[in-house]
Amino acid sequence: MIRLFTFIHVKYYKKSILPAPPYIIIANHTSYFDIFLMYSILPYNHFLFLGKSEILSYPLVKSFFIDLNIPVFRGTGKAARSFVEAKNALKKGWSLAIFPEGGIPDENYPLMIPFKEGAFKLAKTMKVPIIPITYKNNHRLFSDPTHILGPARPGISKVYIHPYFSVESIQNKTIEELREEAFQLISSKL
Template identity: 35%
Template sequence: MIMAPLFGSKRWGYYPPHWWSRITCWLALCRVKTKGHEKLNPRQSYVFIANHQGAFDIFLVYGFLNQNIKWIQKQSLRRIPFVGYASEKAGHVFVDNSTLAARGATIQRAKEQIADGVSMVIFPEGARTLTGKMGRFKRGAYHIAHEMKLPIVPITINGPYDVLKRNTHHLKPGRLELVIHEPIPTVGLTEADLPGLIDRTRDIIHSALWEKFK
């Protein structure tokens, strides 16, 4: 993010944090396992939908998804000093669902960022879990995916809740796992199909959770 305002968002907004995230997991003594990379086309853009277990979700996805990604972020993050400015310059997109016009502007900003394999990542729960269990998935993420006509890829995250829980600074080395599921086409879907799509992706993500998180 620091380099992006100076050198552009496509590479400098992704590659430095990609390696920084890998180093962070290594320094935190986290053992990382990934599954499903063979299901992705590196030249295809996707919308990745993930559960949100903890702060280490960011390091796990940035470091080990191995896709050039931009984040769909909450508006509240924009107000954090430096983070908001740097995120915007890095090409990440802040969601505004307050009006139809605002949502349209969000989708337009997202469309401007995707090309040649650049993808979006969304946490549809909207916040990190307090219990380790998955929360309700909000529709906003799916409106964006539907409007962009990109395949949705559910990804299951296991372990960050154990490594660094929400509202704590106690870091506990442990296992992290990232499971990439089959892409789901969205071309041809209508607004009426979104509730079923939400349930389907949530069920897929839930199916690969470790038992203690189900």
């Protein structure tokens, strides 16, 4: 539905088999379109977004985001509560989608900024797999990918769904190793 109204199609360059839920989906973040596209490329998978609370200030997204996702209030006591809510969602069988960069880079996109550790800490703690995804060119489909109401154009979103990190491989690595491996894998397709 989202792709129909935006005249954006998806070309999968690699679409790997997904593990049984729950799992954590991680992807690079180059435009606000990434959020909506995630529901389009994984339409039969039930997941919640774990994302920055600032998105609640955008009227277009607020009603959608507040009911279906877990906002992260950074730098406050509520940040720890978000982690607990995320763990509870995974326990209930929900998968989570997280942009480990913590936001859209202000410049030099599609180059990524270093990943935060939350997604990897959560996967390790909850013993769930991680599915890495690369959005190769979404920054080109929005001429200002940092502005939610910025001009957009029709086109083809190029998506890589990489092989997932198994629970066993996650448990055998440090959080730093996981973070670096995921960063290298996702950035290798940019």
